[in-house]
Amino acid sequence: xxxxxxxxxxxxxxxxxxxxxxxxxxxxxxxxxxxxxxxxxxxxxxxxxxxxxxxxxxxxxxxxxxxxxxxxxxxxxxxxxxxxxxxxxxxxxxxxxxxxxxxxxxxxxxxxxxxxxxxxxxxxxxxxxxxxxxxxxxxxxxxxxxxxxxxxxxxxxxxxxxxxxxxxxxxxxxxxxxxxxxxxxxxxxxxxxxxxxxxxxxxxxxxxxxx
Numbered sequence: 001x002x003x004x005x006x007x008x009x010x011x012x013x014x015x016x017x018x019x020x021x022x023x024x025x026x027x028x029x030x031x032x033x034x035x036x037x038x039x040x041x042x043x044x045x046x047x048x049x050x051x052x053x054x055x056x057x058x059x060x061x062x063x064x065x066x067x068x069x070x071x072x073x074x075x076x077x078x079x080x081x082x083x084x085x086x087x088x089x090x091x092x093x094x095x096x097x098x099x100x101x102x103x104x105x106x107x108x109x110x111x112x113x114x115x116x117x118x119x120x121x122x123x124x125x126x127x128x129x130x131x132x133x134x135x136x137x138x139x140x141x142x143x144x145x146x147x148x149x150x151x152x153x154x155x156x157x158x159x160x161x162x163x164x165x166x167x168x169x170x171x172x173x174x175x176x177x178x179x180x181x182x183x184x185x186x187x188x189x190x191x192x193x194x195x196x197x198x199x200x201x202x203x204x205x206x207x208x209x210x211x
Contacts, residue, residue: 021047022043022054022057022064023068024047025043026038026047026068027114028046029043030065030068030113031109031111031114032110034119035061035118035119036119038061039061040055062123062125065120066129068111069114069118069126069129072115073115073129073130075111076104076115076133077133080100080101080140081140084097084141084144090148090200091200094192095189095192097195098171098188098191098192098195101171101188102174102187105171105175106184112175117172134164138157141160141163141164142156142157142159145160145202
């Protein structure tokens with residue numbers, strides 16, 4: 001009697017490749033339904049792995065979420081740093097920063113939701129990461145503003161945080177808009193024009209104000 005041929009097993013993925021596969025699936029699930037509604041069962045199914053395999057990589061849902069958040073923050077900061085340090089022309093810097101925000105919020109997979117719109121925002125580990133990233137970016141921008149204008153560190157920090165708030169909220173609202181929203185490049189150009197009109201009013205030799 002002939003034994004039916006057994007279908008060959010699919011080759012096992014290297015551990016790091018499997019981990020990346022899990023992270024990609026988890027990002028899709030978290031971005032679609034949020035942290036609280038997501039389940040490890042759904043993530044495992046989306047990744048095409050068993051739950052035991054999933055737990056080999058991540059001990060729990062929070063640890064998985066935090067790694068994705070760290071990756072999202074790293075991408076966000078890398079794009080912003082490139083925008084600020086890639087040129088010495090301030091108008092170009094502002095435009096590049098705005099475009100970086102808009103690209104980030106439109107990035108497939110929705111990593112921006114983990115950074116800016118997390119339903120886990122009150123979790124200390126999440127809040128700490130987002131606050132630290134925001135401070136890093138604000139400080140980097142403030143150093144450029146202070147150097148160019150002569151404003152004090154505190155004054156430059158205030159301007160930098162205000163400019164980033166303007167751009168961040170504009171980009172997020174654009175992302176939530178319907179099909180009639182302007183194309184990304186056009187939207188970024190409009191917001192960059194608004195931001196530059198504000199920050200360019202400070203002359204390069206602006207004297208520090210008296211305390």
